[in-house]
Amino acid sequence: MHRVPFRHWGTLLLAGALTVALISCASPPPQPTLPPGAPEARFMQIIAHADDDIIFMNPDLAAGIRAKKPTVGVYLTAGETDKPDANDYAARRQAGTRSAYARMAGVPDEWRAERLDSDRDHSVELYTLAARPEVQLVFVNLPEDNDPRANGGKHALTRLWLDQAEALKLRTLTPAGGQLPRPYEYTRGQVVQLLVDLLARFRPTVLRAQDPSPDPRYAKNWVRFNDHPDHVIAARLAAAAAREYRKAGGSAVELNYRNYNVAEAPVNLSGAEQRDKLETFGAYVPHDSDVSLGEPYDGWLRRQYPRWPTGSTWAGVDADGSRYAFAVRAGELTYWRRTGRTWSGPTPVGGATLDPGVSVAADRHGRLHVFARDRDSDEVVVTTPGSWAWTRLGSPNERVLPGRRGSVGVPVAARDAGGALVVLVKNGGGGVSALRQSTSDSWPTGWLDLGGTDVQDGLAVGPGLTVAASTRTGVLRWRQQGEGFTAEPPVRGPRPAGPPVVGGGLLAYPAEGTGALAIATGDEAVLRPGTEGLSGLGLAVTGDSVVLHGRRVDGSLVVGAGKPAGLAWSELRGELADQAAAITGQDGVELLGFGLTGELLTTTGPPGGVFPGWSAGR
16 A cells, blocks of 8 residues: 655654655644754653543643643544444544643634545544644544444454454544545554554654553453453554554653553542543533543542553662663663763663563672563563573463463562562462572572452562552551561551552552552551652662652652651652652662653762752763
8 A cells, every 4th residue: 555654743853764744734734843952742642532531641641731742642433332423423522522632721622623644545633722733633533342333343443453364444434524525444554554654743752542451350340351442452552553663763651541440449639630630521521421520430530540550660780880770662671771970772672572660679699680571471571681581480370360360460579688589569369479589590480479459550679578569448568587478567547549669667658539648657657748649659778768759740759858757858840751760879869760752861869868950861
């Protein structure tokens, strides 16, 4: 098929096949002006339905728009369900999305509508917000899961995803009053290629997507996927497109968000964030007769959860003194390395397709090990700098819960008092499992079950191999004794609304209802006023001092440093895309984070002292 790909924003060109040109728009889109070589944060959401990003990716979505970052939403289906007036209903849902976006941008709900041709055989609808032209929406209009009129019947997007032979062609809808003169037909490969072209055109530095692998413990009313099938397939199509985009020279920080099952998790947004999110969705509601501000929407709107907490142990020091930072980009392990005072990177590793979230720890010889979760097999895998060969450690569900491998969490690792590495994960039964390196530095095949129930994603491990895990009602704790673990009494205090951190005689977690920090220096946690809306916690221990940090929705980092019982608080302004990490050394504590353009940011402060602003590692 002859292809005429899109033109992208700005003046920086991606290598090779990503040079692009836009055709058939009524007028060329506005071109943001960038200083030569200056990076600019840009967001893209690839979602299934017209309200999914408003519900499941907020307040992150609103924060980017209000910071005036270029933001584009790409909606794969028309969302028409089985309505008899499918094209009219699809148009109303589009109007609701435009209204909500205008509300987030704080400008009138006035848009320029255009037809955007991706090639000779396919077109999509492009809407540009008149008063804020960096805000744009793209509607592809594939049939929704519940539409019996789609060619082949219901479950159209799922059937398309499963059609490796590319025999199925799904016909799009033509929303009333829209920009499409006729329906178009897409195979699976053509949908992926369309998304690759859109990535090349808009060049997002942050790509948001839905949950490609929902935890099977929740949303059991949705058979097979434990979530709306379109949500899951949209996330998988986005991941496939991100991989192809990366192969062609593009790159973006990928963030995945939980969907329906957030209703089963504690409220984790601050009161102000909840009110704002409800008001934003209130701008959508009048356009869609099937939704409301009551249940079940009220439950979803008071929460926002990442699918895979990336953790705060993704940086460390190797035996030769080199500092490493790791991230997963389009499923591929990528690292930054510092020798002396200079960071280099990013450098891809390859060899495995991973879910976001890695954990590093140095073994008895000082060699750094990188633990991750394999996306294809749901196993824990490990590699080391230099060799970069992957070793598979299997799954704690291998024998006892073989049908629940998909619910195994992201690993966290540490070295125990005997010098052996221990890796821990949430298992498929909702407890915690551990695997301890043998004295010969090899790995056994049998996982140890620490017990526990209802454990949520995101474990914490501290010095002395203390382990903490949040459930939906409390925080569980274990301490290593010999080669086993002993359960300790749960922490008393507010219910947790996210993963804990532990170490240096301190345990902290975001509390239900506000996301404010609950901090314990013993068995009882006390709320810390002024920390509402924090998530992505991290903790560094140096001597008798700690550095506790958490991320706000605007990307800034709130830092508490000093003795556990008397932390001094400060704020690091910036635009972190996700959780920060820390490395302790002779020069103090180095905080690390990834910015909205994917660059590594660092800052170093003395133990218990104040951190200066962020500097680009690279």
